[in-house]
Amino acid sequence: MTTILTVDDSTSMRQMVSFTLKEAGYDVVEAKDGVDGLSKAKNSKFNLIITDVNMPEMDGISLVKALRAITRYKFTPILLLTTEAGPDIKQEGKAAGATGWLVKPFNPDQLLNTIVKVVG
Amino acid sequence: MTIDLSQFHAIFLEESFEGLQVMESSLLNMIEGETDVDIINNIFRAAHSIKGGSATFGFSNVAALTHVLETLLDEFRSDKRIVTKDLISLLLESVDCVRDMLSAIQDGGKYNESSAIEVQNKLQQVLTGEILSINNPDEAEEIESDVQGWRILFSPYPSMLQNGNDPFRIIREIQSLGSVKIEVDLEKLPILAELDPEDCYLSWEILLHAAVSKDEINEVFEWVIDDCDLKIEPIGSDVVIQDTDNEIIEEMLSTAANARDDVVKGDQESESLSRLSPEVKHKRTTNSGSIRVGIDKVDEMINMVSELVITQSMLGQLGEDFTMVDIEKLKEGLCQLERNTRELQESVMRIRMLPISFVFNRFPRMIRDLSNELGKQVELRLSGEQTEVDKTVMEKIGDPLIHLVRNSLDHGLEKPDIRVANGKPEIGILHLNAYHKGGSIIIEISDDGAGLDRDKIRNKAIQNGLIADDDILTDEKIYDLIFQAGFSTADQVSDVSGRGVGMDVVRKNIRELGGSIVIKSTPGEGSKITIHLPLTLAIMDGQLVRVGDEIYIIPLVSIIESLQIKPEKVKSITGKMELYKLREEYLNITRLYQLFTLTPDSEDINDGLLVVVEGDGAKVGLYVDELLGQQQVVIKSLETNYKHINGVSGATILGDGTVAMILDVPGLIAISKDRAENTVERVA
Numbered sequence: 001m002t003t004i005l006t007v008d009d010s011t012s013m014r015q016m017v018s019f020t021l022k023e024a025g026y027d028v029v030e031a032k033d034g035v036d037g038l039s040k041a042k043n044s045k046f047n048l049i050i051t052d053v054n055m056p057e058m059d060g061i062s063l064v065k066a067l068r069a070i071t072r073y074k075f076t077p078i079l080l081l082t083t084e085a086g087p088d089i090k091q092e093g094k095a096a097g098a099t100g101w102l103v104k105p106f107n108p109d110q111l112l113n114t115i116v117k118v119v120g
Numbered sequence: 121m122t123i124d125l126s127q128f129h130a131i132f133l134e135e136s137f138e139g140l141q142v143m144e145s146s147l148l149n150m151i152e153g154e155t156d157v158d159i160i161n162n163i164f165r166a167a168h169s170i171k172g173g174s175a176t177f178g179f180s181n182v183a184a185l186t187h188v189l190e191t192l193l194d195e196f197r198s199d200k201r202i203v204t205k206d207l208i209s210l211l212l213e214s215v216d217c218v219r220d221m222l223s224a225i226q227d228g229g230k231y232n233e234s235s236a237i238e239v240q241n242k243l244q245q246v247l248t249g250e251i252l253s254i255n256n257p258d259e260a261e262e263i264e265s266d267v268q269g270w271r272i273l274f275s276p277y278p279s280m281l282q283n284g285n286d287p288f289r290i291i292r293e294i295q296s297l298g299s300v301k302i303e304v305d306l307e308k309l310p311i312l313a314e315l316d317p318e319d320c321y322l323s324w325e326i327l328l329h330a331a332v333s334k335d336e337i338n339e340v341f342e343w344v345i346d347d348c349d350l351k352i353e354p355i356g357s358d359v360v361i362q363d364t365d366n367e368i369i370e371e372m373l374s375t376a377a378n379a380r381d382d383v384v385k386g387d388q389e390s391e392s393l394s395r396l397s398p399e400v401k402h403k404r405t406t407n408s409g410s411i412r413v414g415i416d417k418v419d420e421m422i423n424m425v426s427e428l429v430i431t432q433s434m435l436g437q438l439g440e441d442f443t444m445v446d447i448e449k450l451k452e453g454l455c456q457l458e459r460n461t462r463e464l465q466e467s468v469m470r471i472r473m474l475p476i477s478f479v480f481n482r483f484p485r486m487i488r489d490l491s492n493e494l495g496k497q498v499e500l501r502l503s504g505e506q507t508e509v510d511k512t513v514m515e516k517i518g519d520p521l522i523h524l525v526r527n528s529l530d531h532g533l534e535k536p537d538i539r540v541a542n543g544k545p546e547i548g549i550l551h552l553n554a555y556h557k558g559g560s561i562i563i564e565i566s567d568d569g570a571g572l573d574r575d576k577i578r579n580k581a582i583q584n585g586l587i588a589d590d591d592i593l594t595d596e597k598i599y600d601l602i603f604q605a606g607f608s609t610a611d612q613v614s615d616v617s618g619r620g621v622g623m624d625v626v627r628k629n630i631r632e633l634g635g636s637i638v639i640k641s642t643p644g645e646g647s648k649i650t651i652h653l654p655l656t657l658a659i660m661d662g663q664l665v666r667v668g669d670e671i672y673i674i675p676l677v678s679i680i681e682s683l684q685i686k687p688e689k690v691k692s693i694t695g696k697m698e699l700y701k702l703r704e705e706y707l708n709i710t711r712l713y714q715l716f717t718l719t720p721d722s723e724d725i726n727d728g729l730l731v732v733v734e735g736d737g738a739k740v741g742l743y744v745d746e747l748l749g750q751q752q753v754v755i756k757s758l759e760t761n762y763k764h765i766n767g768v769s770g771a772t773i774l775g776d777g778t779v780a781m782i783l784d785v786p787g788l789i790a791i792s793k794d795r796a797e798n799t800v801e802r803v804a
Binding site: 117 | 122123125127128129131132135164165168169171172173175176177178183281282283284285286289293318342343346347
């Protein structure tokens with residue numbers, strides 16, 4: 001079973017992502033910010049992590065860095081959800097170790113197409 | 121796969137309104153010329169979330185406006201722009217505009233489009249100094265149609281795997297674009313002993329035969345463009361591409377995946393695409409509204425329910441072969457059941473409770489705008505924001521409170537020069553306070569303004585024909601006049617208050633909630649308005665009283681005391697009106713049997729009991745035959761089931777199935793006052 005962690009401080013976005021993925025048959029765990037996401041990631045094993053960038057407590061970039069420091073997440077795909085398509089955030093995300101990104105707004109199909117790319 | 125995004129609209133709107141609230145209060149905390157990174161980040165984050173959500177859920181107007189808003193905020197954040205008062209006002213204006221748009225989405229109504237465009241243009245002007253034309257995103261993409269295929273040289277850097285990217289995924293994606301011929305270059309692959317499983321040593325040459333643009337191929341490599349050497353060149357039609365066997369690719373993929381999984385000891389499972397279920401449940405969105413509940417409250421409830429289950433099973437067991445010996449155990453069990461039920465009820469009620477800060481939070485902004493408009497200086501003090509109130513009460517108290525605060529600002533607080541002339545500090549104080557007292561919520565609005573002008577109110581009332589020229593009225597009675605319909609004391613009706621809705625509506629709304637409102641005022645020192653509200657609207661604690669054969673319920677919160685009547689303390693006026701001397705006060709006695717035309721046990725005042733109740737700041741003694749128990753009653757509306765009756769606020773069903781009326785204490789007091797006045801008039 002593919003288990004996905006979705007981290008977003010916006011409940012509606014998180015629920016949308018989570019609902020779409022669940023409908024597609026994935027196991028989904030939600031976290032409300034970077035700190036919550038990191039602690040959930042530590043207590044479990046996810047095959048994919050999708051995180052928002054701009055969040056209180058711990059932002060998406062810091063979360064990626066923290067996850068990459070954990071051995072079992074060294075190669076796990078981590079996707080950033082971002083409203084910014086500019087080179088800055090991409091560079092920053094890549095430098096932190098993010099696998100890729102998905103630019104908001106996206107619809108459920110676009111989300112699933114991207115997910116399928118990374119986890120099959 | 122189709123997913124109905126409208127099911128997320130309600131929650132998106134809810135959190136966006138919260139976000140706007142955060143933006144607004146943070147904006148109010150912004151200080152001219154200072155860049156407080158924390159405050160700006162707060163505002164930015166809220167705007168950012170609204171922008172992301174609105175774009176995703178298809179509210180492009182909101183997304184467009186928040187986008188410009190965000191760009192401006194970003195300039196503050198990166199110190200490219202200085203915070204000025206005008207910019208804060210413009211940002212506040214934008215917040216209003218977004219709120220208007222979101223409300224329109226919520227109610228299915230319209231928003232003020234012209235002001236939205238105006239705000240957006242203003243923001244745009246600030247940003248660029250001119251109005252930008254919006255780029256047309258639908259510009260046709262240039263397609264190199266004569267291209268038959270592409271040669272792709274893909275050599276990942278050794279570190280490419282470090283960020284979770286997988287060359288096989290990329291190759292698979294390329295394969296999905298058309299027919300491919302793939303060759304792998306193993307040259308850099310070291311001997312096993314020197315191989316670092318975390319590095320990538322392979323590179324590929326891919327011949328893709330498909331009529332796709334270069335951009336489409338680039339898009340596949342989008343995430344890894346900085347992690348590899350990539351060369352994409354067109355090939356002519358003369359090159360024949362033989363499809364690399366799909367099986368070989370699949371094999372490559374699975375071997376590679378397995379190998380790496382062994383290394384990282386992951387438990388990745390490959391899931392096939394067939395698992396994607398095409399069926400999507402369409403959940404209907406309803407407008408029933410939602411409520412956010414803390415986990416602790418839910419946990420507490422679950423805890424209570426499990427206790428209830430234990431008690432139930434205990435009683436069940438007891439009932440299986442019950443003998444009279446077990447009667448004590450049964451009583452104990454029933455006691456426990458009662459406790460469980462009560463606790464469960466309390467925790468269920470708590471779910472509906474929200475801190476009053478939801479209402480109070482509107483005021484800082486309002487005061488800022490109003491004081492600018494009126495040329496007054498006001499300091500707003502808030503206290504007791506965490507006091508919890510029933511959600512329905514909260515929703516209904518918002519508008520009356522706004523009206524009262526507007527009134528205080530408009531009529532109560534003086535302009536700075538007048539304040540200084542009267543020896544008061546320049547800045548007026550408006551204090552909003554909330555707290556629990558017994559079973560009620562008390563909300564106080566106090567100011568240190570001019571206070572109510574007794575004579576002005578009196579004259580106005582005479583002018584409006586509310587009272588006669590020669591009426592002698594107490595202060596209390598005079599202040600009460602402002603709650604009469606169509607009463608306004610402002611010399612000129614200003615833009616702020618006196619716009620149709622009067623204090624009478626305020627009082628009506630509060631009374632509808634089962635509450636009361638009292639105003640106290642000292643000329644020159646200020647006024648204080650106190651609102652009493654019930655904690656919840658659905659259930660209340662009641663005192664059961666008997667009058668003849670009927671049982672009535674008096675809300676426990678209104679009862680001050682119940683006492684046996686001492687005949688020497690009863691005074692009667694003209695044989696009609698009775699007064700009771702309670703300590704230093706005289707109370708009107710209202711005989712409930714007279715009011716409801718019942719036959720009492722006895723008409724002798726010494727045989728019954730007096731229940732002293734308070735409402736709207738006045739007290740009255742209710743004469744009843746007997747006091748029965750106290751219990752919690754579920755309030756059923758009388759209006760919906762029958763019609764409104766003076767002195768009765770609702771009905772309930774008692775344990776034995778009979779219906780009992782719940783008395784409306786402020787209403788009874790009003791009736792009793794009317795009767796008293798009629799009597800006094802006759803005496804005079």
